[in-house]
Structure formats: structure tokens, C-alpha cells
Amino acid sequence: MKRLFLSLLVLLVLATASVAGAGWWYAHRSLLLSAERVDFTIPRGVGMRQAATIIERAGVGVDARALALIARIGDRAHRIKAGSYEVHAGITPWQIVLKLSDGDVTQGELVLLEGWTFRQVRQALESHPELEPDSAGLSDAELLARIGAAEAHPEGLFFPDTYLFDKHSSALAVLERAYQMMQVRLERAWGERDPALPLASPYEALILASIIEKETGSAADRALVASVFANRLRIGMRLQTDPTVIYGLGEGFDGRLRRVHLDADHPWNTYTRAGLPPTPIAMPGEASLRAAVQPQKSDYLYFVARGDGSSEFSRNLADHNRAVNKFIRKRGG
Structure with missing residues (x-):
């Protein structure tokens, strides 16, 4: 009886080691991607299981359930951060988990230049490949209302700067940031006037x-x-x-x-x-x-x-x- 128990224990240990070894192998193997680079966005409030599904559907050749399990075993599932990410060929499931938990996000960039007119600003916004063109089709008055501006004319209301954003962000949201930035800079300048x-x-x-x-x-x-x-x-x-x-x-x-x-x-x-x-x-x-x-x-x-x-x-x-x-x-x- 004692020998049988020991045999079963050995088999259990071996089985556990085998599963652990397979899990380690899967977590560190290179994944196939649908393209050389795959982009995906994790919205705020999304848990690891939902994030894993988003990643799988984006074209990353990973099993969503396995990815969520790896994150949980690695004590990272509760630490994932929202944002835009990009992965390249050769990435492993564990590297994806690390990206999500470290917040290794990729960001788009919009440059608004000093001296630009509002017509040029709109063109830059609505043609940007990494922004959702939700300002397109709006009149200037509608656009100003959407970003909470009280002014009747949009010219000059936006601060020229480089704006970073999560890919696929709203163009209006970026424009609102530029508007608020100008409000802050203008108020400060006015307070220091001669x-x-x-x-x-x-x-x-x-x-x-x-x-x-x-x-x-x-x-x-x-x-x-x-x-x-x-x-x-x-x-x-x-x-x-x-x-x-x-x-x-x-x-x-x-x-x-x-x-x-x-x-x-x-x-x-x-x-x-x-x-x-x-x-x-x-x-x-x-x-x-x-x-x-x-x-x-x-x-x-x-x-x-x-x-x-x-x-x-x-x-x-x-x-x-x-x-x-x-x-x-x-x-x-």
C-alpha cells in the first residue's frame, strides 16, 4: 500500500512538472502574427480575460484563455494598463503580459505648428491615420460646442505644441486638450501683462x-x-x-x-x-x-x-x- 502511494505521488509530481514545463514552454514560445506588426487598444476598465480576447482577435496567434492564465499565474493579471500597444513578430505570451502590466504603450503624435490657421489644424486632425476623425463633417460652431469652447470663432484658440495620444483616440479629444492648453497659457500671460x-x-x-x-x-x-x-x-x-x-x-x-x-x-x-x-x-x-x-x-x-x-x-x-x-x-x- 505504501509503495502504491509513493508511486502515485511520483506520477503526480511528474505530471505536475510536465504541465508546468508545457506552460513554461508556451509562455516563452514565439507567437505567429497576422502581420509583421499588430496594433491593439485596451480600453479602461477592461480585465485580463477581456484584454486577452482583444489581443487574440487583433491578429496575435495566442489562445486568449492561456494568455489570461499565464498573467494570473505570474501575478500580473490585476496590473494591466489601458492604452494602445503594438507587438512585433517573435513576441511571446509572457512578453505580452509584461507589456500590459508595465504599461509599455505606443502613442500617436500630432504636431500643431506656430502660425498655423485653423484650416490647417483641421486638416492635420482629420487626415491623421491614428486619430478617429470625429470632427469631420462638423461646422466650426458645432466643433467649438463639442469641446466646450465659449468663443464664436475657432481661429487662434489652440496652443501649438506636440500632442501625444493613445492610437485611435478621438480627434475632438486631442483638439480639446489644445484648446485647454491655450486657455491656461493665455490666462497666465494676461495675469503678467504690462x-x-x-x-x-x-x-x-x-x-x-x-x-x-x-x-x-x-x-x-x-x-x-x-x-x-x-x-x-x-x-x-x-x-x-x-x-x-x-x-x-x-x-x-x-x-x-x-x-x-x-x-x-x-x-x-x-x-x-x-x-x-x-x-x-x-x-x-x-x-x-x-x-x-x-x-x-x-x-x-x-x-x-x-x-x-x-x-x-x-x-x-x-x-x-x-x-x-x-x-x-x-x-x-
Whole structure:
């Protein structure tokens, strides 16, 4: 009887070792994938069993029940993290479990550039291969309502930056982040404004910052460009800035600004209308926001591009005309 018990015990140990060995082998064997790279997303609140099913259905050649069991035996099942993942040929079930529990996620990237118009922002959003284009087909007003914006016009409301997101995220969700970021940066800039600033609201600061963004090729000149516009606003002099005119012309602008364009009145024509235009004309960056609310002290009223990205500043029209002759008309002195 004793010998029988010992024999059964040995068989049980051997069977257990065999199962453990098979489990170890399965956990560390390379899996077949439906493609060289397979992407999948684990939603928030999903348990290991559901995650394993998502992974199997995505095209990873793993048995979902076995993957969930491996995670449980390895004490990782309760530690999986939501997000977007990608796996490559040669990955093992245990490596997948480690990816999920370590949160080794892959993220998409959207770059919004300083000086972009909202039309360019929408194009980047809705053409991004890793974003769900849920903003497509919405009017600007509908889009603003969806992200909780109170403004009536979308131009300039989004902060230019690099935004990381889980793949297959909502385009509107990313856009809302950019909107909230601009709100934070604008509020902070407005709180640090020069007390003598000739602007009545943060939105006016945003408008001026957008003009500075489009007018400045040199970072060193930004605060002086801001001072020219601030000085003009103080004395009621028209801003007379080409980028606002170009913005008002819209998609019909062919790249060459003519006298007829400067004379044609519209809300963004700062040659025909005093004060700021009704909306921003682009997305300003942090430096332009800061320059708009803290312009450098100067008595300059004019500037002209030198052609190398920098500007020539003048205090009076006679000096400005000489600068125009030198740098624009190339007549010298």
C-alpha cells in the first residue's frame, strides 16, 4: 500500500512538472502574427480575460484563455494598463503580459505648428491615420460646442505644441486638450501683462499675439514688433499689417499681395480699419503671447523686413520710407 502511494505521488509530481514545463514552454514560445506588426487598444476598465480576447482577435496567434492564465499565474493579471500597444513578430505570451502590466504603450503624435490657421489644424486632425476623425463633417460652431469652447470663432484658440495620444483616440479629444492648453497659457500671460498695455481683454491679447506670430521672422525682434503695434494702438494709428489682410482674403489669395488688396475693405483689413481685427489670424506660440502682453518699451511706429528674417525699426515716416527703399525697393540709402 505504501509503495502504491509513493508511486502515485511520483506520477503526480511528474505530471505536475510536465504541465508546468508545457506552460513554461508556451509562455516563452514565439507567437505567429497576422502581420509583421499588430496594433491593439485596451480600453479602461477592461480585465485580463477581456484584454486577452482583444489581443487574440487583433491578429496575435495566442489562445486568449492561456494568455489570461499565464498573467494570473505570474501575478500580473490585476496590473494591466489601458492604452494602445503594438507587438512585433517573435513576441511571446509572457512578453505580452509584461507589456500590459508595465504599461509599455505606443502613442500617436500630432504636431500643431506656430502660425498655423485653423484650416490647417483641421486638416492635420482629420487626415491623421491614428486619430478617429470625429470632427469631420462638423461646422466650426458645432466643433467649438463639442469641446466646450465659449468663443464664436475657432481661429487662434489652440496652443501649438506636440500632442501625444493613445492610437485611435478621438480627434475632438486631442483638439480639446489644445484648446485647454491655450486657455491656461493665455490666462497666465494676461495675469503678467504690462499695466500700461492698450488691450482690454485676454482675447485682444490673443489677437495681437497672432499678428506678432505672423509678422516676426526673428525671435530677437518679437518684443519690438509688439511695441510698434502697442504704440500704434495707444495713439489710434492703424496697424497696417499685411498678414491680417492676407488672412481676410482667405483661400483666394494667390501669394502676391497687391495694392488693390490693401484698399479692399473687410473686417481683417488693418489698412482700412482702425484697431485690432475681430479675431486672431493664426495660432500664436508662447513667445508671441508673452510679447503681446509685455512689449518692449520703445517709441517706434514702423518696421520693415530686411529680407533676412529681421526687421528695421523707425520712429517716423521719413525714416521708414528710407528703410523701405533700402530693403524692399532696393534703391539704397
